[in-house]
Each structure stands twice: as C-alpha cells, then as structure tokens.
Amino acid sequence: MDLQVEIMEQDEETAVLAAAGEVDAYTAPKLKEALLPLTKKENFLVKVDLKDVSYMDSTGLGVFISALKSTKENNSSMKLVHLQDRVLRLFEITGLIEIMDIEWGANG
Amino acid sequence: MDAIDIQEDSYKDLLKLYIDTEDEKALYGAEKISKSFIKQGITPEEIVNLHIQSLQEMYDDMPQAYLRGLDFLLETMISYGLALQEYQTLREKQLEIKSELKIAAGMQKTLLATTVPVVENLQIGVVSVAAHQMNGDYHHFITGKNGDIGIALADVRGKGIPAALCMSMIKYAMDSLPEDTMGPNKILKNLNRVVEKNVDPSMFITMFYAQYFPQTSKFLFSSAGHEPGFYYHGDTKNFEELKTKGLVLGVTSETDYPEYERTIKEGDMIVLLTDGVTECRYGDNFLSREEVLEVIQQHMHLPAQEMAEKVYKHFERLQNFHLRDDFTLIILKK
Known part of the structure; x- marks a missing residue:
C-alpha cells in the first residue's frame, strides 16, 4: 500500500501535515522529505495528522525520532495527532510516548 | 539437433532450413543459438548483421527496400547492445557484492556467537533466524562470576x-562494560549513551536485558x-504481558530505565521475543499478540528448545517460508 503526504494548512507559525496509508521502509522517505524541512524553522509548530495511517513499522518510528531530534536542534516543535491504536501501541512500547507530544483518538 | 555447432555457419544453416521448410526444429535451434550468443556477449546488432549477411548470401535478388529496412533495424538495435553490456557488468558486480556479503555474514556469526548456559532447574531455548544474510537481531548470554546469568x-x-553493523557496535559496547555484576538498568543506561553518540538520527535499537540468579530464582529485568515478552504463571495458568517503561536506545542520553523483578517458581515460563515474531504478516493480515500467544500455548508442554523450534516452524510456514523480518525467540522454563 502507498503513502500520501500532504501539507493541509500552513501559516507563519504552524503547519498541519496529513499522512494517509502505510509508513514502512519503502514509503518512509516520502514522509521524511515532507516532515524534516518543517522542523528546521525556528519557533515553528508542525502537527502531523496520522488519522489515516493504518500501519507503521520501525522505519516510520525512525523518521519521527530524527524529526524530534531536529526540533530540539532548531527550537521548533512537533505534535502527533489522531493516532490509530495499532500505531499508538508502537509509540507506547518504544517509550516514545513519554518524550513526544502525542494525542490520540478521535478528539486528539 | 543436439550436435548443432554454435557458430555463425549454423545460424545460416538454420535460417535456410526454416525458410525452406518451416521446420520447427530450426526454431528450437534458433533458441539454443541465441542462448549461446548471449553467453559469448554477442550483441543484438551483431545478430541482425549476421542475419543480413546470411540473407544476402542466400538470395542475390534481395529487394533494396528490404535491405534498407534491415539496416534501419540494425541501427535501432545498437542501444540494446549497450544495455546488454551494462547488464553483464552489473551482474559481475552483484556477484562480487554477494560474495563479500557472505564473508561479512560469516564474520558476524563468529562475532555474535553465544553459548546457551546450562543452569540448574532452568531450561533455556533459543531460535534466532535472519530474514536476509545479515541478522539485525542480537541475543547474548553472559555467565557472571557469582553464577548469575545475563x-x-x-x-x-x-x-x-546497516542493522548488522549497528549490532556489532552493541556487542563491543557490551564487552567493554566492567565485569562486576551490573544490574539491567545500569547496563541499558550505559549502552544508550554509546548508541546515542554513534548512530544516525533515525537509527535506534530496542533492547531487553535480564539477570537471573539461580540460587534465589530472582529474575531482574529492564527494557x-x-x-514486551510474556510471563506464564504456572500456579494460576495465566499469561502476563511483561509491561515495562523505558525509551529505545539512541534517542536521548537523558533517560533512565526502571528495573523490574519476578521470582521464577516451578512451572513458570518466560517468553522473550523480537518484533519479527509479533509483526509477522501473512497475506494482508497481521498476526495479533493473542494469536502469537495461542501458538506458544500449543507447544508449551515441550522442553524449552524444542518448543522454541516448533513455534518458529509454525511462523515460518505461516509466511510461506519467507521471513520478512529477523526472528528471535528465547524461552526460559522452570
């Protein structure tokens, strides 16, 4: 299955990046290409909407880890929203949920 | 037809035979000849050229228009000839890489070799299989001075x-830790520092470390x-998920790993695994952890090693004998 990545909204201070599909070794570069540049702007907030991401593997987690490191270097921030259970579980097991700004469920 | 000599002459003969008789044997011969041409690195335009010459020898009265047409075909074939050469170079390179990989895989095997310790009253079963030539999973047993098992x-x-290279780093980092018995949380904290300094920002390692003390049956672990692995309680016949907190290695140096403790009783069992087991995908389906647990339950009456092998065989079959991810399963049984 493929992955679609699209910037839904963007202004001076924030952007919403929506991903849909599966994030794995083949599709993760696409996500990385869209996400990393947004984390390099100082004081910028990027929200990643994962509502339509049904599957993610460790390569996908790797993209978010490097994005998190980039936010720290560039004084920007990242928030992950609307995670499906299967994807959320990965962030829980790996302990990333403790250090990343994550909201899940329909109201997240 | 077997005696066909793979020379240009035989091409001419076969061509003539076919033109005169439409004999299928000639077509079969053509198929064999084309294979031998490929072997000898003869390019498509050379074959077209041979074809033109053969026709000219056979017929004096070839229409000019037809000959020009064949010349045109010859020109069109030139790029195919170049592509063929490129393919052959790539094939040679690929063989080279393959043999280098084979050596590297052998080295990794030696480097990561570990002996399953013999412990009184505790059976240990292990299966670790790489999906590709190099294994990104790592398991290691250490017997401490006081008889405790890491x-x-x-x-x-x-x-x-890349995964295999990273694994070697872990192995060296583990070897360089001080000999005196360090608890699981300290070991992970140390390794985290090494990994965090030395890996690409998108790289990380997940790791489970446990220490077992045979005299007291105490089992300390951090993750x-x-x-998460499973703990089977023999008295209540219940499986418990070994839930732990602790961040993956390599993300930030500022992190601590809580330590947990169980006392392994007679009839208890611990199942440790990598996500090659739980992320097992067959067709379009994912295996749920409940299903993994079911397979484990089906085989838990067996001795630990046999059990681990049977469980592996089950998942191997499920994925049509083609593992997508490295697979490691460790069973501890008392």
Missing part, C-alpha cells in the same frame, strides 16, 4: 547490513522500548 536481546531498526 540475558540480552536486542533488535536494530531496519534490516540487512529499552523492546517488544
């Missing part, structure tokens, strides 16, 4: 060569974001 199980993000 059990390390790790999984590097990704597969193949760095590793796939």
Whole structure:
C-alpha cells in the first residue's frame, strides 16, 4: 500500500501535515522529505495528522525520532495527532510516548 | 539437433532450413543459438548483421527496400547492445557484492556467537533466524562470576547490513562494560549513551536485558522500548504481558530505565521475543499478540528448545517460508 503526504494548512507559525496509508521502509522517505524541512524553522509548530495511517513499522518510528531530534536542534516543535491504536501501541512500547507530544483518538 | 555447432555457419544453416521448410526444429535451434550468443556477449546488432549477411548470401535478388529496412533495424538495435553490456557488468558486480556479503555474514556469526548456559532447574531455548544474510537481531548470554546469568536481546531498526553493523557496535559496547555484576538498568543506561553518540538520527535499537540468579530464582529485568515478552504463571495458568517503561536506545542520553523483578517458581515460563515474531504478516493480515500467544500455548508442554523450534516452524510456514523480518525467540522454563 502507498503513502500520501500532504501539507493541509500552513501559516507563519504552524503547519498541519496529513499522512494517509502505510509508513514502512519503502514509503518512509516520502514522509521524511515532507516532515524534516518543517522542523528546521525556528519557533515553528508542525502537527502531523496520522488519522489515516493504518500501519507503521520501525522505519516510520525512525523518521519521527530524527524529526524530534531536529526540533530540539532548531527550537521548533512537533505534535502527533489522531493516532490509530495499532500505531499508538508502537509509540507506547518504544517509550516514545513519554518524550513526544502525542494525542490520540478521535478528539486528539 | 543436439550436435548443432554454435557458430555463425549454423545460424545460416538454420535460417535456410526454416525458410525452406518451416521446420520447427530450426526454431528450437534458433533458441539454443541465441542462448549461446548471449553467453559469448554477442550483441543484438551483431545478430541482425549476421542475419543480413546470411540473407544476402542466400538470395542475390534481395529487394533494396528490404535491405534498407534491415539496416534501419540494425541501427535501432545498437542501444540494446549497450544495455546488454551494462547488464553483464552489473551482474559481475552483484556477484562480487554477494560474495563479500557472505564473508561479512560469516564474520558476524563468529562475532555474535553465544553459548546457551546450562543452569540448574532452568531450561533455556533459543531460535534466532535472519530474514536476509545479515541478522539485525542480537541475543547474548553472559555467565557472571557469582553464577548469575545475563540475558540480552536486542533488535536494530531496519534490516540487512546497516542493522548488522549497528549490532556489532552493541556487542563491543557490551564487552567493554566492567565485569562486576551490573544490574539491567545500569547496563541499558550505559549502552544508550554509546548508541546515542554513534548512530544516525533515525537509527535506534530496542533492547531487553535480564539477570537471573539461580540460587534465589530472582529474575531482574529492564527494557529499552523492546517488544514486551510474556510471563506464564504456572500456579494460576495465566499469561502476563511483561509491561515495562523505558525509551529505545539512541534517542536521548537523558533517560533512565526502571528495573523490574519476578521470582521464577516451578512451572513458570518466560517468553522473550523480537518484533519479527509479533509483526509477522501473512497475506494482508497481521498476526495479533493473542494469536502469537495461542501458538506458544500449543507447544508449551515441550522442553524449552524444542518448543522454541516448533513455534518458529509454525511462523515460518505461516509466511510461506519467507521471513520478512529477523526472528528471535528465547524461552526460559522452570
């Protein structure tokens, strides 16, 4: 299955990046290409909407880890929203949920 | 037809035979000849050229228009000839890489070799299989001075060569830790520092580390974001998920790993695994952890090693004998 990545909204201070599909070794570069540049702007907030991401593997987690490191270097921030259970579980097991700004469920 | 000589002459003969008789044997011969042409590196335009010459020898009265047409075909074939050469170079390079990989895989095997310790009253079963030539899973047993057993199980993000290189780093970092018995939380904290300094920002490692004390049956463990294992309580016949907190290795140096403790009683069992087991995908389906547990239950009456092998065989069959991810399963049974 493929992955679609699209910037839904963007202004001076924030952007919403929506991903849909599966994030794995083949599709993760696409996500990385869209996400990393947004984390390099100082004081910028990027929200990643994962509502339509049904599957993610460790390569996908790797993209978010490097994005998190980039936010720290560039004084920007990242928030992950609307995670499906299967994807959320990965962030829980790996302990990333403790250090990343994550909201899940329909109201997240 | 078997006696066909793979020379240009035989091409001419076969062509003539076919033109005169439409004999299928000639077509079969053409198929064989084309294979031998490929072997000898003869390019498509050379074959077209041979074809033109053969026709000219056979017929004096070839229409000019037809000959020009064949010349045109010859020109069109030139790029195919170049592509063929490129393909052959790539094939040679690929063979080279393959043999290098084979050597590297052998080295990794030697480097990561570990002996399953013999412990009184505790059976240990292990299966670890790489999806590709190099294994991104790592497991290691250490017997401490006081007879305590250290059990390390790790999984590097990704597969193949980068994962294997990273694994070697873990192995060296483990070897360089001080001999005196360090608890699981300290070991993970130390390794985290090494990994964090030395890996690419998108790389990380999950790791489970446990220490077992045979005299007291105490089992201490910590986890760095590793796939949770299972603890089977023999008295209540219940499986418990070994839930732990602790961040994967390599994300930030500022992190601590809580330590947990169980006392292994007679009839208890511990199942440790990597996500190659739980992320097992067959067709379009994912295996749920409940299903993994079912397979484990089906085989838990067996001795630990046999049980681990049977469970592996089950998942191998499920994925049509083609593993997508490295697979490691460790069973401890009392």
